[in-house]
């Protein structure tokens with residue numbers, strides 16, 4: 001892996017990229033996953049690379065849904081395993097009823113096994129979906145292959161970095177869908193019952209904290225509507241872009257002014 005200087009201003013971002021590139025070389029992440037990551041990064045820039053107050057509310061509601069679920073499942077694809085295996089292990093410790101299932105768009109038995117290995121190595125005790133035992137009807141992609149003990153009978157499903165088709169198919173089956181996707185315009189975000197517009201690792205860390213806090217708070221706050229959450233995410237991005245645009249303009253104006261009138 002390329003050495004990255006920790007003093008680089010974008011050290012964290014470069015480190016994550018290097019990790020994904022290594023996971024792609026190991027066959028865990030598909031090339032399409034690298035494209036998906038780039039898209040996510042762009043939206044995270046617009047959010048200021050932080051969890052917004054509306055995303056924090058969505059995460060609180062997600063913790064309450066997951067804790068109260070009969071059979072909650074977290075769906076894991078290549079990117080999710082590469083980006084957040086330790087966070088997934090921590091989440092499954094915080095909520096022992098949570099099942100972890102490998103579910104892939106670009107499925108091969110080898111990839112599914114490599115992803116499961118990565119999860120187990122990080123500390124996830126039981127990984128479903130390596131040898132799928134059921135199929136979601138009406139879904140043409142390989143995402144339809146699921147585990148009869150997992151997604152097939154889940155009442156709440158947490159689906160990070162997904163595609164809209166399966167989110168829709170899960171909802172048709174009566175499963176409540178919580179998405180994690182930085183793009184508030186994606187079909188997944190638009191279809192989900194509870195869209196969390198936040199970066200995956202940040203959101204999973206915050207979710208674990210909420211689950212731990214949730215144990216001591218018997219009454220859950222009502223979940224905000226999906227429409228409100230998406231509108232708030234878009235508004236947060238617009239505010240940030242507007243601020244960046246005005247800052248850019250005033251900086252340009254300052255540098256165009258004669259030196260005698262410049263204060264900096």
Ligand code: PTJ
Pocket residue numbers: 029030032033034035036037038039040041043077078079083103104105106107161162163180181182183186198199200201
């Ligand atoms: O491993 P596989 O075979 O299941 O394939 C996984 C990918 C990601 C390739 C597949 O699900 C895919 O093509 O996804 P999409 O349709 O590109 O959607 C991924 C979404 O995740 C996009 O809306 C991105 O903006 C978003 N995203 C990317 N990185 C992150 C993210 N959201 C949150 N956190 C991230 N780190």
